[in-house]
Amino acid sequence: MHLAGGTHSMNGPPLRLVPTPRANDERRVYGGQMTLDWPAVIDLVHSLDLPVESVILTGSVPLLAHGAISQVGDVDLVATGSAWDALAQRGPERDGELGDRVIDLPGGIQAFSGWHGQSADAVAARASQVDGLWVASIADVVAYKRRLGRPKDVEHLAALERWADEMTDAGATIDRDQAPLRDRADAGTRLAPVVAALAPADPIVLALPRGGVPVAAPVARALGCPLDVLVVRKLGLPTNPEYAFGAIGEGGEPWIDDRIVAAADLLREEVDAVVEKERAALASKIALYREGQPALSLDGATAIVVDDGAATGSTALAAIAVARSMGAAHVIVAVGAAPPDVLAMLSRHADRGLAAITPEPFLSVGQWYEDFTQTADDEVLAALRQ
Template identity: 55%
Template sequence: MKFRDRADAGRQLAALLQRLGGFPDAMVLALPRGGVPVAFEVARALRLPLDVLVVRKLGLPAQPEYAFGALAGDGLPEIDDHVVRMLDLRPSEIDAVVRAERAEMARRTQAYRGDRPLLEMRGRAVLVIDDGLATGATMRAAVRGLRRQGAGTVIAAVPVGSPEACEALQREADDVVCVRCPTVFRSVGAWYGDFSQTTDDEVCALLAQARGDSA
């Protein structure tokens, strides 16, 4: 069965996390933009602080949706060497994509957080949330970046994911929580009734509401 929308998916993910113990001392980090409406519902249900972790896919110059890696929250690129060799990507092509995505990462971070620092995560449990896992490239980059930044336990949590992505992510995160892991996956959007794009304004509004709720 499909989720109605990202908010419905977030509520179902929150219910599963509550059954697993609720992680009372954790913080919630959303991967924008689509992960924010999901994470907002989780943070509200579990009464946890919410922040964003901007991670950018590194897509092929002529086919941006096909990833050869991702940029983690600390700005370090995670490169899939197999894809680079298979497609014979030149270093100059890789560098151009990394520069462009770093600029977009900086823009989004400023738009979503302004001058507020990222919540302190050193030694803490972190629930890192997206709206789904297809290849899992951005989530893997997020988990590795969180490790480098000193996070304690890192739990990747999503409403839906492909079996291959969830299995690969188990080798990176301390745990992977997925409401649905269908054998026939197709795409993340196929499991949503409404998968319309989340806007920057919606992200900022949800983050502001989360800050108000916690206050």
């Protein structure tokens, strides 16, 4: 996949998800209606001369920013703090829907103090950066357009569904740019809008610790849903522990790939020894990460299993089985990097499978990260507590 009034503090690296060619005419008029492409929106926002950290693009613009649509006719934004104060000097305020305040500006711009009943802080908490500008979560866009249900909204929701289908199609991703991910946070930021575009019902994000937690955090933030861990241990070959022949998860029986066991010529007692070792490690990690708390209930929920990558898919397969055994109605798997055949295999076992990149040749997950520094237990605990 190549993705293409408050005082909330937002942090994160700028990210370009989908390259949008700059047209010769950035603003075009069809039948009296001005249309803007993404570069034109960027220029328009910068022309306001506002602190970009205090502006969140809403309405249809997030679909444009992520490449689901090619143009918009106007620009809606939520302004916070000093940005709202500055805009209030440029135009009269009026009452908006559900308690919002609205300022109409030249160039087809409407500034809101909140977003259709949501506070600016709530919108900001789920926002992400594209090309240095903050855009509202796709989850917020879906909810907004479903509620209004205008012909334009129906059209945009259909476009978003087509975009999500393309982004989760392993075959369609092969020919895209497969540059390495910067780090795990970058992977999560790329995955978040696509997961949100799938509009999962009753979502719960389940990170595979430790490396899946920093990937999962942006996904949970974009959805505004709980983040938990699903503890799964890789069963590695005795001669190469990084190469898995299976996996074991909390509350489940070991999942073992008999083909890999046969190819590695492993004896049954060797397999059993690895299983018992990892079972003990599994119990220790559950006690550490749960901190005495029970796992979140998955009954009827959509479990979104997130990891930093899948080389063989064995760990993710075990996680899918565990999530279903815990009552999940649907399972989506989202990983940072995976080869196309592994992603296709995961998609057959889960309801949906997606990866930020699907490069080949694929030797290891770490090969496709510029920074693959090991995630510490303290980082996992901090994310879960937050």
